[in-house]
Amino acid sequence: MSTTTSSSSLRHFVSIKDLSDEEFKILVQRAQHFKNIFKANKTNDFQSNHLKLLGKTVALIFTKRSTRTRISTEGAAAFFGAQPMFLGKEDIQLGVNESFYDTTKVVSSMVSCIFARVNRHEDIQALCKDSSVPIINSLCDKFHPLQAVCDLLTIIENFDISLDSLNKGGNSKLKVAWIGDANNVINDMSIACLKLGLSVSIATPPGIEMDSEIVNEANVIAERNGATFELTHDSLKASTGASILVTDTFVSMGEEFAKQAKLKQFEGFQINKELTAVADPNFKFMHCLPRHNEEVSDDVFYGEHSIVFEEAENRLYAAMSAIDVFVTNKGDFMHLK
Incomplete structure (x- = not known):
């Protein structure tokens, strides 16, 4: 599964193997960068980053329970000014009364990105195929890139x-x-x-x-x-x-x-x-x-x-890096070099 969809401007984060060596290095560097900002606790840095997704929503579609993944994702979304929306398997119609396609089309039309923690790799692929916003793989049975x-x-x-x-x-x-x-x-x-x-x-x-x-x-x-x-x-x-x-x-x-x-x-x-x-x-x-x-x-x-x-703890900064690269910078790694 490529990290790029049919739309040349949209890039998903599915696995590490889909990234070049340089792109993966940039992801780690960005995680380190945001950790330094977070630890320094400087108001100006927090404010400038908080404006990047202010007023937007980050969806968390989770069909598997979690501790670190949920906390880090919600914390990262809040850092950039977005409202995290947790959508567990008991919260939405996915796989019950509504198809993957219908759910993906609806959810992606209202949010800036989707963090997906699911059972099957095929579910990640289905989300990527039909989503209009970046999908960030937060775990499937084949990969765990964050x-x-x-x-x-x-x-x-x-x-x-x-x-x-x-x-x-x-x-x-x-x-x-x-x-x-x-x-x-x-x-x-x-x-x-x-x-x-x-x-x-x-x-x-x-x-x-x-x-x-x-x-x-x-x-x-x-x-x-x-x-x-x-x-x-x-x-x-x-x-x-x-x-x-x-x-x-x-x-x-x-x-x-x-x-x-x-x-x-x-x-x-x-x-x-x-x-x-x-x-x-x-x-x-x-x-x-x-x-x-x-x-x-x-x-x-x-x-x-x-x-x-x-x-x-570093799961938080990994999630920040993913949002920064794939959402606020639309998957443009070279802009961040």
Whole structure:
């Protein structure tokens, strides 16, 4: 799914792979820019940004519950002066008495953009096809691009990574190790890391493989940017020498019926002292939350190497960046260079 619709002036944010390396770098830079403004709390900066969408509405079409996504999106909309409108599955007719097409046409006619947190990637594609305003993918079963923007902002802050070294292999000495499922989060995070020149090692249990489309794209980007991309079923191998250890839920929302089978399949994939012992001594631990004990032990999750709560806060600035680029600047990245 391209980020561009049939209208040359309209651009959607569906996945990180749809962006050029330079465009993704700009998204992270804008997130950092708005974080600096937010932390400085300067009235003039707040006022100038608040005028950008003053009097407009940002719609949040959510068919899946959330904490960080809803708070960050509503906060970002308010920052730019827009009124956030939360539209949960019990609030509108979508999928009940009204088609995706009808709902999309109506909602997009009244708002400046739509943040969509849905079950299926096909739902994002349907929204993009018929919307007259930018669609920002806030999660589907294949991608989670806002989390990737947030995660790379968190990494560059903690490792003093130079975004200017992009495409020069200057960051390849940093290894990001993902220990867990092959899901929407790592689909976007792996591409995002490689676009900034970070090396990636992904360990999934036997029988769980990465999406072939993502793997093919990752290999191309890794070669172009002088990084390495590795797939394994050995959690110790992936963790060895890693600067960043990352995981996510083993039992995704809607898969609770298969919990016991999943937990058995993921035995040996908890991030704990055994895995951190082979990582870089100064490693950082990340998790997009919510977290469960089977994924990471308490001593790691709450320990000195954990940056999970910084990561969670950065979701706000990722949402600000997306609104700034795709809504107020109409997807014109080059204008922001």
